[in-house]
Amino acid sequence: MAECKIKVLKRLVMPDLAKEYVFSEVSLCPRLSEGQEFLVSSTLDKPDGFCDWAWNDIHKFVTVLSRGGNYSEDIFHGWMKNSASMVACCTDGVRPVVFEIKRVAD
16 A cells, blocks of 8 residues: 645636635634645544545545556546546645645555
8 A cells, every 4th residue: 555645726706606605804824824735644534734525536546646546547538547546635625735645655
C-alpha cells in the first residue's frame, strides 16, 4: 500500500448561497490554508490537523489511490492527467475546500 499526499489547492466561498441559506456572514474555511499539505500513511489514518468533515468526504479517493487504483483509466478514462492523483473537495456547499490527492510512494 502506498502513502498519499493531500494538498489544499483552493478555498472558496459561494456568497450568493451564503446570503440565501446562512444566518451569519461566511468567510473562507478557517481550518485549512491554501498550499497546506498532509501525508496519509498506508494505515489510512486521518492526518493530524485535518478537518474531520473533509476527511470523511475524500477518504474514498485516498483509499483507492493508496491501493494502486487510479482516476484516469476504465470508467474514468480521460479524466485525470496524472493516474496517481485526483482532485476532490469537501461537501460544504457554501465554503468548499478543493484538494489534490496524490499517491507518493508504493
